[in-house]
Amino acid sequence: MKFLSIFKLTIPVMMGYIPLGMAFGLLLSKMMIPWYYAFFMSTFIFAGSGQFLALTLFASQATILEIGIATFLLNLRHTFYGLSMISSFKDFSWKKNYLIFGLTDETFALLKTSNIEEKDREKVYLIITALNQSYWIIGSVVGAILGNILPFNYKGIEFSLTALFVVLSIELYKKSKLHKPFLIAVVIGFVGMLGFPSDKMLILSLSLAAAVLILFRRSLEDAR
């Protein structure tokens, strides 16, 4: 697979990560934290909502233990992504550790839906993950240094991530054998969006979805 076609796959993520990263960098610089911390956070933590949460916690002078627990709970959803990637990464070399490290919402979405020949897969996955992380780092550093003075009105561009999830849902729906899990997820997502506390919506909805999927396995599989 050519680099250019891999790059094209990641454009939607770029459109989301650069402005979102800039928003993060901007917030960081408003808190009077030096710009290079944006670089460190995006390089080592590499979790969008997790980094916003960390800033909030820094601002309220939370203890180190609180930061650890809150970040862990917020990112717990990544465990589900990992569960869905175990066999995909199974035959890869030690480099898969970087893939696991970089398994964000959006990277997971791209990897899970891409159609890549098996012999190319490890290399392509690595490039996708590295490109995505570089967008995030570039966005956050640029935001921290000059977010205040850029004239372009990019308000609303973060919708590209919503659209990405919509498109990938359709792609996965086309591939799936069972259709009931889709309907269940629509109901859970809808209820979660309106009813669950905003900061716990994702982990609550995903846990509920996993529980329903496992508990009603027999009737879901029979219904095909």
Add this chain to the structure above:
Amino acid sequence: MQDSYLIAGIAVATIATMLTRFTPFIFFAKRKPSPLIKYIEWNMPLMIMVILVFYALKDVKWEQYPFGIAEIIGVAIAIAVHVKWGNALLSIIISTITYMFLIQKVFI
């Protein structure tokens, strides 16, 4: 803010995030995947993706003008364009540009 506090905070947030990403690989990678794990691998991603759509819309103020109309139109366009042409990038660009236009120019 003190450098030592920031560095410790970033280190802890890094470890916490990595724990959530590495745990499944540490616990399940060595064993042969059971039918249950395979079943989850097959069906969970679609559920995750659908829930992520709603998650991305969770901060929309539905009871307040403009009642999330821009988001609904954006999602509808993404679905329609994707079902019609099946080109992910095209669906995302058209729906995002429409959405940006709506919130910047129409529903101010």
